[in-house]
Amino acid sequence: MHRSILYVEDDILFGETIEEFLIQSGYEVVWVRSFEAAMQESYQREYDLFLLDIKLPDGDGVAILESFRKNNINTPTIFLTSKQDALKQSFREGADDFLTKPVDLEELLLRIEAVMRRAGKSQKFQIGDVTCDLESLTLQKGDETYILQSKEAKLLELLWQRRGKVVSKEEIFEELWSDADPSDGALRVYIARLKNIFGKERISNIRGVGYRLEA
Known part of the structure; x- marks a missing residue:
């Protein structure tokens, strides 16, 4: 089975680029564009990784992660963001890594693999x-x-x-x-x-x- 990623991003062009790259790199990607959709999707199945934007039209990625952790969903999480002031809070909530936009795709792939390896999900x-x-x-x-x-x-x-x-x-x-x-x-x-x-x-x-x- 392909390793699965729940990807939360409201920017259509940026999201399409990341989704296409990750699929070509061998991942299964479920891409949602809002806080509400992310919450609904996360309880439908288990994922190997969460890839979250911080700023969303109906909330933010830090709140998503906070809710996940409170419900004992400890899936490894990486933030992709241009909003620097929320990063400290994201790590307090249990984020594993982050990348600032614009994202270097090869670096993103390496960071995903490193996070999954630390979590024992890269085998x-x-x-x-x-x-x-x-x-x-x-x-x-x-x-x-x-x-x-x-x-x-x-x-x-x-x-x-x-x-x-x-x-x-x-x-x-x-x-x-x-x-x-x-x-x-x-x-x-x-x-x-x-x-x-x-x-x-x-x-x-x-x-x-x-x-x-x-x-």
Whole structure:
């Protein structure tokens, strides 16, 4: 399953940009535009992350978070705001992070992943038709279940975190073999197996440099 985000933002153009980017990055996004809609939606289901604007036409994001926390909804929360004077209050209510507008999209993605990682919610993700669960070291593709070795799981996590970008072999060696001599042969075996599972088009070999995951 895709990780889910409840996104609260009343600015249509800004909201469309963020929603499209997060969906392309592999998230399920439910976008609402008001305090009332956010409150209604939050009690319909559980989310992996709340992404909140502070200033809304019928209230503000800090009040939303205050209500969530009073009702023991402890979902990780990031604010996107241009209203600096409310940030201290937002952290008192239990916010995990914030970004000021205009938002750098790559920074937003990194902060979301960091917050989810701290909350223990970053171990499951979707790549194409494969559900990845790094906590249990399993990949599910239709009726097939694949068990990963620990180094394969570390390699997949690194490629996922840097998806769309080239990860150098040096970075991979440092991550997978920090306590031992790196094995180029073993790396090729891991890459070949991941390609067999995800499809050769998903993982590109950048000759002489490294590998890139297209998620």
